Amino acid sequence: MLNILIETIWLMLPAYTPNNFAVIFGGGTPIDLGKKFINGRRILGDGKTFRGLFFGIFGGVLTGYIQYNVEKLLGVNLYSRFPLENALTFFFLFSFGSLMGDIFGSFIKRRIGIERGGKAPILDQVDFLIFSFLFVCHHEVFKELFGIEIIILAFLITPILHRLTNFVAYLLKLKDVPW
Numbered sequence: 001m002l003n004i005l006i007e008t009i010w011l012m013l014p015a016y017t018p019n020n021f022a023v024i025f026g027g028g029t030p031i032d033l034g035k036k037f038i039n040g041r042r043i044l045g046d047g048k049t050f051r052g053l054f055f056g057i058f059g060g061v062l063t064g065y066i067q068y069n070v071e072k073l074l075g076v077n078l079y080s081r082f083p084l085e086n087a088l089t090f091f092f093l094f095s096f097g098s099l100m101g102d103i104f105g106s107f108i109k110r111r112i113g114i115e116r117g118g119k120a121p122i123l124d125q126v127d128f129l130i131f132s133f134l135f136v137c138h139h140e141v142f143k144e145l146f147g148i149e150i151i152i153l154a155f156l157i158t159p160i161l162h163r164l165t166n167f168v169a170y171l172l173k174l175k176d177v178p179w
């Protein structure tokens, strides 16, 4: 049981880290360029920036690349059983999906009247998860490594991990709010 828990967290890491990189390195020009949607509210808001998207993807791929090499070093055979370029494509899609889910979540939040930084239970915790899986679901790395038990466990543990990391980011003053 502990093994599969650790394996799930390990496999999910390249989808988890993009948002942390976005928090640390994000800022600047917002992706919606400050524009409003038909209901008069921002399309996405100032919390979704090009820099966050760029560094987020970079961070996710970097995380995966480090994991790939750590696995080789330790003789673990998860991501490292695939050729590096397949693994890198997977890391890119996984990170990109994660951030697109986060952006989609903000779009929904603005539509239902939640301001930037406002809390949206469930949506905040699973938007990126659903999108990261959608972006990789046709990839061979996903098909081979992500069994149904891993996917179910990811949905169960992600909300807890998400709260925990956001709270730490808040304590470190990286985020204004603990969610």
Ligand code: CTP
Binding pocket: 022, 023, 024, 025, 026, 027, 044, 045, 046, 047, 048, 049, 050, 051, 052, 053, 056, 099, 102, 106, 109, 115, 116, 117, 118, 175, 179
């Ligand atoms: N961030 C960014 N670009 C992104 C995602 C995140 O610059 N694509 C940065 C922003 O500084 C953002 C912070 O990371 O404020 C925290 O991310 P998140 O909680 O997703 O954004 P919120 O500010 O809470 O905005 P929203 O309500 O739209 O989720």
Ligand code: MG
Binding pocket: 117, 118, 179
């Ligand atoms: Mg937020």
